[in-house]
Amino acid sequence: MTAEPYRKPIPVPTPETQPYWDKAREHELWIQRCLACAHIFFYPRRHCPQCLSENLEWFKASGRGTLYSYVINHRPAPGFEDEAPYAIAIVQMEEGPRMMTNIVGIENTPENLVLDMALEVTFDDVLPDVTIPKWKPAEA
């Protein structure tokens, strides 16, 4: 928690995404698996995007992944002024799906951010009721 008002965009959970955000507050990354076809996917949905089954289960992801791709944004979004230039990245989760993230714990330069480097999830408690998953270089 920062003393300043949080000026970045704030995610509003919807019924199908609520478990993801609830688990994030507990500092756990949970994603979904289809029990009909075994497909693992992200972002959270009510139906499997592969077979449209509603027979889904939530499970705790390993929190391990690799850096799939990224950009380094030099024109900050509102609330991000103090961080520019900052990376907006996509992590390849060990389980298969990819998600957007910021990379924390390392200066965001092309030299530091090498594609396919190992990452692990971390959690940023930005508001009393909102925690945002982010990723950082994996500890060796």
Added chain:
Amino acid sequence: MDSLRYKVAIVGAAETTDLGVVPDMSAQQLAIDAAINAMADCGIGKDRIDGIASTVSPAHLAHYMGIVPRWVDNTSVGGTSFLIQVRHAAAAIASGLCETALVTMGQSGRSRVGEGAGGSGGGATGGRRDGSYPGQFESIYGPVGPASLFGMGVLRYMKETGTTHEQLASVPVAQRRWSSRVPRAMMRDLITVDDVLDSRMICYPFHLFECCLVTDGGGALILTSAERAADFPTKPVYILGTGESVETPIVSQMYDLTTSAAFRASSRDAFAEARISHSDVDHLMVYDAFAHLPIYGLEDLGFVGRGEAGAYIEEGNTSPGGKLPMNTNGGGLSYTHTGMYGMFAMQESVRQVRGEAAHQVPDVQVSFCQGVGGMFMAAASLIFTNQPP
């Protein structure tokens, strides 16, 4: 599916009288200005128009012009919407829903007269609470507009294919060779790869010259059946092939960030409908909001193999005198980009096929026009020809 091949022709085409910085006209006024210019281009009055398509509300345009149409389309999936509307208009004409359709657009992208305060595309608003999927899973990480989202997969593409930063920079270099002889282009000075790489970093790996312009303007097309096209004074531009598709509203969730599924789907259908091969294409437009789009386009449309597009452009194949002239108005990078550029890509295809482009390619018979909407959200393909059935 009954083919649209040779059923419909573009008989009127025009852009707004002014282009680039037009501080005294709203988006709607630009769309009307373009429509009136297109009607003048083919010598008809508004009474001939019985179909209207635009991303602006067709009701606003119809009532403004005093037209009560029998067919409307308001498809709005980003900058490729107008290509899709041309496809829909062609289908409407071919099936008798209307006879003469107007597809028009205007955007005050630069001056923002009558537009909302924000830019186009996804991005963040400070402290805003958002329950949409982009709001929950992208905006929270700080993207601000297309410049910070469209290139999400570029580094991945470069790693997988060996494409270099110099090859990416060669895209705007090639297009300036075209726009250097286009008086209406906003950027006309020839540039080098070093100029591109020395320009201000906007969002790594994109430098300023690898990002599109932000301008005001509009354009309009008038379509009618191939038979009725003979009644018009203009040289008909026949629609030979068409395709459209969508992929995802969230660029980070593309099936593969190094290739556009929607590009592949729409172009496959257009080629199949046109019954032509790639070697039949004399001229290519690929919507270039950013420098990687012509690279993705060349590969996803099948003009070159995987990983070959960067070298292909760098070697001059798409430049003046090359074997596949591409983005011959200078593109969104150098000609104009109001936010939804697809109309301007089509206008250049029509000019080239008519033989009246500012930087004309000799003997163009077939032009392929590829549009993109959102950040790889949507795509459409159109193939035009001046050759009679």
